[in-house]
Amino acid sequence: xxxxxxxxxxxxxxxxxxxxxxxxxxxxxxxxxxxxxxxxxxxxxxxxxxxxxxxxxxxxxxxxxxxxxxxxxxxxxxxxxxxxxxxxxxxxxxxxxxxxxxxxxxxxxxxxxxxxxxx
Amino acid sequence: xxxxxxxxxxxxxxxxxxxxxxxxxxxxxxxxxxxxxxxxxxxxxxxxxxxxxxxxxxxxxxxxxxxxxxxxxxxxxxxxxxxxxxxxxxxxxxxxxxxxxxxxxxx
Numbered sequence: 576x577x578x579x580x581x582x583x584x585x586x587x588x589x590x591x592x593x594x595x596x597x598x599x600x601x602x603x604x605x606x607x608x609x610x611x612x613x614x615x616x617x618x619x620x621x622x623x624x625x626x627x628x629x630x631x632x633x634x635x636x637x638x639x640x641x642x643x644x645x646x647x648x649x650x651x652x653x654x655x656x657x658x659x660x661x662x663x664x665x666x667x668x669x670x671x672x673x674x675x676x677x678x679x680x681x682x683x684x685x686x687x688x689x690x691x692x693x694x
Numbered sequence: 695x696x697x698x699x700x701x702x703x704x705x706x707x708x709x710x711x712x713x714x715x716x717x718x719x720x721x722x723x724x725x726x727x728x729x730x731x732x733x734x735x736x737x738x739x740x741x742x743x744x745x746x747x748x749x750x751x752x753x754x755x756x757x758x759x760x761x762x763x764x765x766x767x768x769x770x771x772x773x774x775x776x777x778x779x780x781x782x783x784x785x786x787x788x789x790x791x792x793x794x795x796x797x798x799x800x801x
Contacts, residue, residue: 610790618780618795619792620739620792620795622789622790622791622792636789670738670739675744677744677745678744678786679786679790680729680744680784680786681731681784682744684738685738
């Protein structure tokens, strides 16, 4: 069964850093574009970042560009999100998601990992 | 940025009734790249519909999607108890944006 499991969420002070991980299993991870999506405390969903199957292409929402870095390890079937210069606006539940076969919708989601930025 | 507006905010219905949810885009969604997701409490969103009309694997046929351009609809023909949830639309034609969601409550 295809599965994504996120980890690394924590409570961090403004200006701090955090690294999220996502472990994939049950499918050919190295064939898929992967993304991070976050859900705010108000339950709004926001796309954060994507990375192509070979890591050749990455993209970010404007609010995190320059502060967050997405990466992947296709040998270890893992996706990462390095988050620097965190602000309270980054507080959210972060989901790892797989891109579908016919477009950039998300056909598989993890259960999420919670990031809280607070002093 | 393409802004998605969903209506109504909350829909109160009884099991067995038909639910009609609307998603309107501020600009044309290219190639009808519009998806619908269902989220129940404590769970991740689940893909229901992609490409405006295509049901995802394992999704019951009581769920259907329609529409094009800027106006899209998700219809649940007969509500089952497990269908009471929050539903989000998402466009992936130009970057990726989500609507604010429609909550379907038990009346």
